[in-house]
Amino acid sequence: MSAVPARSRRERAGVGHARPPADRLRHPVGGARRDLRVRRGARRQRAARAPREGVRGGAARRVHAARVAAARGRRHGLARESARGVLTVPNSILLVRHGETEWNRVRRFQGWSDSPLTERGIAQAEAIGRLLSRVGWTVSAELVASPIGRARHTAEIIRACLPGGPPLRLDDRLREISLGSWEGLDRSEVTARAPGIFDGDGRHEWYSRAPDGETYEAFSRRIADWLGSVRDRSIIALTHGIVTRVLRGLYTGLPRAAALKLPVPQDRIFRLSAGTVEEIAVERLAPR
Secondary structure, rough: OOOHHHHHHHHHHOOEEEEEEEOHHHHHOHHOOOOOOOHHHHHHHHHOOOOOOOOOOOOOOOOOHHHHHHHHHOOOHHHHHHOOHOOOOOEEEEEEEEEHHHHHOOEOOOOOOOOOHHHHHHHHHHHHHHHHOOOOHHHHOEEOOHHHHHHHHHHHHHHHHOOOOOOOOHHHOOOOOOOOHOOOEHHHHHHHOOOOOOOOOOOHHHHHHOOOOOOOHHHHHHHHHHHHHOOOOOOEEEHHHHHHHHHHHHHHHOOHHOOOOOOOOEEEEEEEEOOOEEEEEEOOOOOO
């Protein structure tokens, strides 16, 4: 009887393939090393694209994944579903800026003064309300808003979308920064009264430099006071552009200059939880 080759005996015994030659171990075939470098490079690129606003590590990766899912969802009319995963954790502050107003549209500064929501602003509030209505824990969340009309109106629209219509509480600490006699003016009119006000760091600091307005110190103090009073609670807060900047900055420990440069979109929810800020896109609205 002829001898059975050693390789066949190993295979028949169920041991599997014999160990490959040493030179194949030292020099992987099929471009394995190159593939590994490509995979590592892709991971670095994904990390670089992750959100930076107080979000680190695994949280950054989760936010990036949520953004990718939201972008895909918008293309297929599923944006509300795609953002739900980011919103499912209770004991969060969901920070929302009021919808677009008439003065926003014509670029007039508002401060403590007010102007009504536009049709687009109402649609923005309704879209946010529909998204929040799909998140279970918002049923028991507190709904709080600035008493200024545009924020209160946005909150009332969102409230009407939520199951059970939770009570709405108004809090003066969430008012926009007061611009004094500059309220109702546009950029050119403010410049005429205070030449150079928008130059240099004034581009982001001018809000607190109105001669009869609110100082940054007083403004940030009341925002910090509100933030300290709502720790470890589930809150939906409806407020204003500069308030959302300073709140996010205080929450994540950003320097003042960096906080004042943060974007203030009116079709986003900012989730503040565990020391991080996550930005959630709401369904895309029809263009103006």
